[in-house]
Amino acid sequence: MDDWRNGGFGLYVHWPFCQAKCPYCDFNSHVTARIDQTKWAEAYRRELLRAAPQLSGRVLNTIFFGGGTPSLMHPDTVATVIDAAREIWPFSNDIEISLEANPTSVEAGRFVGYRDAGVNRISMGVQALNDEDLRRLGRMHSVSEARAAFDVARNCFDRVSFDLIYARQGQTIETWKAELNDALSMAIDHLSLYQLTIEAGTAFGDRYERGTLRDLPSDDNAADMYLATQEICEAHGLPAYEVSNHARPGAESRHNLIYWRYGDYLGVGPGAHGRLTLGGDRYATETYLQPGAWMEAVISGSGEAQRTLLSKDDASAEFLMMGMRLVEGLDMGRYRNISGKDLPADRIAHLVDLGMVETRDDRLIATDDGRAVLNAILRELLVE
């Protein structure tokens, strides 16, 4: 059995446009005046057809529309993509089709259309539950608008999740706890809670370099916020299942689980990445990043810009980096199969001594403390 089957097979569709660029964001997102929806729908369809032959015989478990802001897609565009996929692959009975949405009233107006196109899960970028902070994050919506959009969403979809960014400027552990309780009273069964990452090359990144991004919580305070978040969500029945993701058991994002369980995924759209097992070898694929360049490439045959064969070391490193993010931990037997060798026993013993990891039934599992310093654990396990 190919290893990817342990993770499943999903489709990622990248929509590269936004209404405005948020100052913290380094995703592949662009602001344009006009978008020819029909042309884009057709381009996605061609890409799926191009990739189809090498992926025949598979059952599709998930589709994820990510961005950018996919809630700027016309419902017909979404429908074209879903229909094209359905013609190529049989859908699993419980297929999950998610779409990322920004919570403004305009976008809420399209939710019914998305549902009719086949979308069954919405992930909303609420980001903060206070207007002052939403402004600082450069967002286009207010808290009340987000709440209203959320209500529309929950009336259309069984599964609605939303994102918050915390460890923001000026935030203390107390104000965050209050905001989190507020969020939990709103949440249905899934929440993504990201600590603010300062990315190089963004407006926040530049201000950070210049020292003008003030009042960010210290690493110690951020660590306290992280641990408090784990406790509070757990107490509300939404335990963490991944570093930044919380769900009622069974309500996890199945698409994202494919990434973390190191399954296969096809990536279409500008800058989309994929991992595909072909003839027993794992490949990393990448498409053209710029929307214009991607579109031209698709028209002249293929949007794929690069395909790299992953060595055993690369693949096992990726499996470890992704798998250790999950609360269920990593199957060390699978690691052995992918890498051809065992994880270093002495390093694991040292990490166990430090209370950073546990081993159970041939699984390696990061503790709560360990997940907060996962990069250090990975360095320890991967760097000779």
Added chain:
Amino acid sequence: MTELDKIRNFSIVAHIDHGKSTLADRLIQETGTVEDRDMKEQLLDSMDIERERGITIKANTVRIDYKAENGETYVLNLIDTPGHVDFAYEVSRSMRAVEGSLLVVDSTQGVEAQTLANVYQAIDADHEIVPVLNKIDLPASDCDRVAEQIEDVIGIDATDAIQVSAKTGQGIRETLEAIVHKLPAPSGDRDAPLKAMLVDSWYDAYLGVIVLVRIMDGTLKKGMRVKFMSNGTLHHVDRIGVFRPAMQAVDVLGPGEIGFLTASIKQVRDTRVGDTITNDRNGTELALPGYKPAQPVVFCGLFPVDSAEFEDLRDAIDKLALNDASFSYEMETSAALGFGFRCGFLGLLHLEVIRDRIEREYNIELITTAPSVVYHVYMKGKEGIEGEMIELHNPADMPDMSKVDHIEEPRIKATILVPDEYLGDVLKLCQDRRGIQEDLTYAGSRAMVVYDLPLNEVVFDFYDRLKSVTKGYASFDYQMTGYREDNLVKMSVLVNDEPVDALSMMVHRDRAEMRGRAMCEKLKDLIPRHMFKIPIQAAIGGKVIARETLSALRKDVTAKCYGGDATRKRKLLDKQKAGKKKMRQFGKVDIPQEAFISALKMDS
């Protein structure tokens, strides 16, 4: 061969940038030694020879024919020395090869520390000294003030100082006349056995080792067999000549003359500055006084960042050493840094030059451990027998204190010239470094302070500190004076309870707590947080004198990591792998290489 009374040998002493090279250019040009079309700036500095000689450059020389106002033609030999304190011994040899000096002082600046250090060398060598006030073309030029300063500070008569602009050529004739009439001719006996001083030597790819010599007595001819008296080696002279400044063969060199010989010598190491060269048979019995082999005064460990490059490093060091007798090395193993070399240098500049050459020319990244001076450790005697003295080059080798009677450290005499307004800061700096003031005088609005300081306190960052407290206005020079006993101890550093040999150092007992505290604080900032807390301690023997705790890492995780991030994350990890290579592991703790040097820089 030139008649003795038609020869004048001289050097030029000056502080950096006061115009030594430019003046030399003008002297060469004015006398037509080099055709105008071949003239380029800084002629002596830019010779091919110089480039090949690399850092062991100590002397450049040129022979100038000058037709004086009195109608006679004279041979003027100029020996140019860089004059850096690290090469003080070589400079002193060069000085002994000539009879006089031009003392060049920038008339817009005045006397500086290097002027003093170099002029004292000239005085020590019994030179006749002709003061030259340069840059008189500049509006800020103040010849009266500077002449007065020369008299006050150096104590030589400056009433007849020549006013020169090396830029415009004004005063160059007068300078040449002064060389002929004020400087003495050399003396020597052409019929005596050969007695020549080895002034300098360097490697030439075509000719092998080239030896610069000054003939004291006798004659040197092509085809002769000569003996180097320090080691008794015999050589067949296959070429002799002079520099104009290009090499020009001659048949014979007689007393008072300066020139070169080649004798199929393979290594610069086999030729020693200050050595006496004589005939292989019936040579002179009496070697020239004052020869001493070069003595490294500053030691440090050089380790490859990538331990796989150890053999490359060995190669590089072997090659450099062939051409530099003053550089010593032996293999060293450090628990922390693995295999490397303990190297000895003439001073910090010498250390930096060699280190840079290894990194640049041989492309090996290095970890340099803290420079240390050579301590004299006197062991306790037994039953009336005096204990032996150990030269300690590496604090890690310090013997058990209970067996040590006392320790001596090298001292220097430091001369600092500084504008009045910074004097307080300079005195404080010297005092902080355990200095003993020996003299404080004024030269106009500038103070001249002389301090007796431990070399140990100067080798690391004294010069940087001095420049920073005086905004670059101080000038500094020093000279080794000897050894003195003091209350010295070895301070060890423990990271996570493991001693880090590369960080141990010798300190004065009274300053140990302060140094220890500063060291622990520094390390706390330099060592990245780990998944556990790390005690950092400084100790003397078993006694902890300072302690800090580096708290545990609590947050280091990528918040968002989805499909596309797998690649990005893997690349990040590859970068971290490269970064980790530059760390050294002590037990469970990774210490970045910069820590070894940065930890020893004192901010106080």
